[in-house]
Amino acid sequence: MIRIEDLYKITNNKGNIFHFLKFNQIKNKSDGEIYFSEVLYNKIKAWKLHNKATLNVTVPIGEVKFVFFDQKNNKFIEKNIGENNYKKIIIPPKIWYGFQGLSSNKSLIASYSDHIFDDNEVNRKEVSELNYDWRIK
């Protein structure tokens, strides 16, 4: 299932520094890539499942709710991470996931995938195809 790891942050009055990844901790690193995804307040990007890629994701700007569907136990797992709760989520293949922006300003997700993007290894569902209540409490 997913794993959460603490990351470190160095505060600085000119702007903070957020550590993300050391590559000596990564397998399959020869073929990976890094990209950033913005997500606006209340917007939902869901659902996606990678058949091969493992993702490492973090949120250095804003705050994002990640939702994972645990098919084995038929339940949802929610994790909020962001600049004030700075952690990394490791998402193995074969897990449905989606996310939503929780900050009034846009949030930024940084993702490291251990496979170059290939649409053929991605499954997608519409937001409504999994019965999760995305309303922000």
Add this chain to the structure above:
Amino acid sequence: MIRIEDLYKITNNKGNIFHFLKFNQIKNKSDGEIYFSEVLYNKIKAWKLHNKATLNVTVPIGEVKFVFFDQKNNKFIEKNIGENNYKKIIIPPKIWYGFQGLSSNKSLIASYSDHIFDDNEVNRKEVSELNYDWRIK
């Protein structure tokens, strides 16, 4: 000297996607790391020189001015990059560099270094030690 490369950006009404790095383009990837540096408006982080590490930097949030000191030709090179001018700068070792936030909101720099951080391979100077005019025009 430094190199500038175009990066691609996919616009999306829920939040844009910014590509950064494909690891099959990187040498020495076994020992690298990724981190993020915020820089607030008008704040300057300078000067630093890596003796070993090559950096790949980009700016997915805000806008940042990078300044490089070309010791051979005794001149400064300036490059502004940011979310609306989305490019990557490759900074080889032995080049003095500094940067400044140009956005009224904070800017975010993403950096990939091909060496794990080691303070012994970094030289530093105070901002005033190189005669660059940082005033924002």
